Amino acid sequence: MPRNPEQNEQMKEERRAAILDNALRLFAAKGLAATRIAEIAKAAGMSQGLLYHYYRSKEEVFTALIGNAFTIMNGAAAALEALPISAAEKIRRAVNELFTGLERSEHTGTYHLLIAAASASEGIPAEARAIITRESRVPYEIMARIVKEGQVQGTVRSGDPEQLALLFWTTIKGLAIHRAANRRTFRLPDPDIILRMFLKE
Amino acid sequence: MPRNPEQNEQMKEERRAAILDNALRLFAAKGLAATRIAEIAKAAGMSQGLLYHYYRSKEEVFTALIGNAFTIMNGAAAALEALPISAAEKIRRAVNELFTGLERSEHTGTYHLLIAAASASEGIPAEARAIITRESRVPYEIMARIVKEGQVQGTVRSGDPEQLALLFWTTIKGLAIHRAANRRTFRLPDPDIILRMFLKE
DNA sequence: TTATTCATTGAATAAACATTCAATCAAAAT
DNA sequence: ATTTTGATTGAATGTTTATTCAATGAATAA
Numbered sequence: 001m002p003r004n005p006e007q008n009e010q011m012k013e014e015r016r017a018a019i020l021d022n023a024l025r026l027f028a029a030k031g032l033a034a035t036r037i038a039e040i041a042k043a044a045g046m047s048q049g050l051l052y053h054y055y056r057s058k059e060e061v062f063t064a065l066i067g068n069a070f071t072i073m074n075g076a077a078a079a080l081e082a083l084p085i086s087a088a089e090k091i092r093r094a095v096n097e098l099f100t101g102l103e104r105s106e107h108t109g110t111y112h113l114l115i116a117a118a119s120a121s122e123g124i125p126a127e128a129r130a131i132i133t134r135e136s137r138v139p140y141e142i143m144a145r146i147v148k149e150g151q152v153q154g155t156v157r158s159g160d161p162e163q164l165a166l167l168f169w170t171t172i173k174g175l176a177i178h179r180a181a182n183r184r185t186f187r188l189p190d191p192d193i194i195l196r197m198f199l200k201e
Numbered sequence: 202m203p204r205n206p207e208q209n210e211q212m213k214e215e216r217r218a219a220i221l222d223n224a225l226r227l228f229a230a231k232g233l234a235a236t237r238i239a240e241i242a243k244a245a246g247m248s249q250g251l252l253y254h255y256y257r258s259k260e261e262v263f264t265a266l267i268g269n270a271f272t273i274m275n276g277a278a279a280a281l282e283a284l285p286i287s288a289a290e291k292i293r294r295a296v297n298e299l300f301t302g303l304e305r306s307e308h309t310g311t312y313h314l315l316i317a318a319a320s321a322s323e324g325i326p327a328e329a330r331a332i333i334t335r336e337s338r339v340p341y342e343i344m345a346r347i348v349k350e351g352q353v354q355g356t357v358r359s360g361d362p363e364q365l366a367l368l369f370w371t372t373i374k375g376l377a378i379h380r381a382a383n384r385r386t387f388r389l390p391d392p393d394i395i396l397r398m399f400l401k402e
Numbered sequence: 403t404t405a406t407t408c409a410t411t412g413a414a415t416a417a418a419c420a421t422t423c424a425a426t427c428a429a430a431a432t
Numbered sequence: 433a434t435t436t437t438g439a440t441t442g443a444a445t446g447t448t449t450a451t452t453c454a455a456t457g458a459a460t461a462a
Contacts, residue, residue, distance in 0.1 A: 032235070033231070046410080046411090050409075120378050120381040122230045123231045157397075159394060167376075171371065171372045171375055178320075178370075189367055209438085237418090239419080247440080250442070251439075259421095
């Protein structure tokens with residue numbers, strides 16, 4: 001409809017966003033193979049044909065989402081690491097912010113679920129697999145550095161930093177997945193229980 | 202080939218087992234929708250037609266696996282609870298046995314992954330969903346009782362037993378999924394780190 | 403007005419796949 | 433030997449679904 005260059009560009013962005021938002025929800029809930037292009041298009045309020053005007057295939061939509069997921073997650077992790085606060089405080093804040101994201105049903109929680117499912121799944125697009133291989137270590141590495149820093153500062157428990165970082169993220173993943181499976185009844189546990197694994201008391 | 206009644210029955214059991222074993226691996230790796238009946242049949246060493254002689258549909262195979270998963274997991278949890286040992290010892294043993302299962306790539310680990318993915322996924326067969334709804338609380342309830350028992354015995358940390366049980370299982374789930382996504386590089390962390398969440402030191 | 407440019411649609415196409423089925427085959431019973 | 437029984441096969445069927453495409457519409461430029 002619009003030909004005004006700026007408006008046009010903005011509408012295209014909105015279309016793209018509508019596709020990605022709805023695809024994220026559907027892919028996270030049902031997986032790549034079980035999600036129908038027709039569903040995504042309908043949920044995004046457009047015809048199937050138009051969706052193909054914006055993305056070349058279902059796989060391309062999926063891959064775009066995987067890219068976004070890591071941009072957001074790894075960006076947040078990097079921002080956390082850069083904060084001018086103690087390592088122990090970084091860990092506390094990480095748990096609290098991740099919990100807040102899960103509680104509010106923000107995209108973040110859904111992204112976590114998408115990544116967890118995609119990482120474990122064979123048969124995802126090669127490009128998506130490449131992104132996962134390249135990016136998925138980042139949060140673990142960042143958390144391992146924070147742990148090491150905290151051990152130097154004397155506030156974080158001793159133990160292999162990589163193991164502690166692994167447990168940090170797998171615990172979060174486990175909660176995100178459990179929440180997805182139990183949206184109705186899910187209540188977040190006390191963050192202090194998790195922090196016990198990492199912080200001296 | 203065989204008409205001898207016992208041999209016949211045994212071969213049928215082997216066929217069924219071959220179907221279920223291979224379907225478990227494939228469903229856990231790719232999900233229900235992305236797994237092809239042709240793949241399962243080929244992996245199980247039989248024609249597609251024969252598979253339909255044993256199960257009416259792909260969904261029926263899937264549902265059978267979900268049933269088995271809970272039979273095994275909930276049975277193991279119940280057996281653990283019944284052991285004549287202290288609550289703290291039960292928790293230690295649970296972590297160790299689950300870790301052993303994960304380490305050895307036994308079925309148990311794959312079942313955990315299957316259940317985690319299936320629970321979070323919409324679009325699984327109604328009967329499978331019903332089994333999940335009915336059975337999935339069991340391990341949480343058992344662990345909550347063990348925690349409560351341990352709190353009475355003074356060896357388990359204070360805190361809402363249900364929250365502690367939730368964290369116990371979501372942490373295990375998170376590790377199982379991470380392992381599935383990183384078979385090559387995965388190394389189990391020190392069990393004591395997890396036990397810190399639950400046991401007094 | 404008319405022409406042009408793209409977003410947009412919905413139906414057509416073609417491939418993938420679950421499921422069915424008619425035909426074998428091998429053992430055991432007669 | 434012949435018949436019966438049930439496992440087994442592989443090709444045929446029909447449905448579902450991703451993808452393509454020819455046609456439409458709406459805004460600007462000429």
